[in-house]
Amino acid sequence: MVLTSRGAATRRRIVTGAAALFRERGVAQVSLDDIRAATATSKSQLFHYFPGGRSELLLAVAEHEAEQVLADQQPLLGDLTDWRKWQAWRERIIKIYDEQRAGCPLSALTAHLSQADPAAAQKIVIRMNERWQAHLATGVRALSDSGEIDPATDPDQTAATIMTAIVGGATLLQATDSMTYLELALTQALNSLRR
Incomplete structure (x- = not known):
């Protein structure tokens, strides 16, 4: 996926926000809704940048x-x-x-x-x-x-x-x-x- 600079910034915000939540609470304790709330991201944005859902986001965080x-x-x-x-x-x-x-x-x-x-x-x-x-x-x-x-x-x-x-x-x-x-x-x- 080719991203604009704004899109890349949004994706990075999601990844860094998810990483912080995972470190704080543990991977199993964090839902996609938690990530959306912490990163001010809509559901459609989350799945736009991570169409594979949670597993794709986990790999990006890794x-x-x-x-x-x-x-x-x-x-x-x-x-x-x-x-x-x-x-x-x-x-x-x-x-x-x-x-x-x-x-x-x-x-x-x-x-x-x-x-x-x-x-x-x-x-x-x-x-x-x-x-x-x-x-x-x-x-x-x-x-x-x-x-x-x-x-x-x-x-x-x-x-x-x-x-x-x-x-x-x-x-x-x-x-x-x-x-x-x-x-x-x-x-x-x-x-x-x-x-």
Whole structure:
């Protein structure tokens, strides 16, 4: 569907409004009527932009949340060229998750998987993870090239380990409301990078 700038803005308003409601209340607790009310959208507008109904909207929100996970880390994620910048990025990650707690886009994205088309939602998560891992691997290569870490360090494997620390820590944050797991896992993953 080709949208005018006004149409694109309306669609974006619906998606961001739905995302906020899903984070606040949980996916299962939000109806299309709730989304319409929160975004000042008519039923005809909602189905114009999302003719597939709730499942299509959920996929659009999942795309939005995936983008948000990466956007929240920028510009630091795109410039992991020395150890000082890695430490600043680590602090940014801790701050993001500490502020977001139950409203984190990563957790919201995971919640959408069971409610939307699973195959399509999985592709969204895979694309996000690939992009995230690519940024981290580029940063690991920069550290290796500058001699700050062992040149034999595998960038892709290391990036996957760091991502796993974040995702695991974020999952435990959701379950326990404790930042300890995320802080320890991410610190350990980065400390092992420098050994």
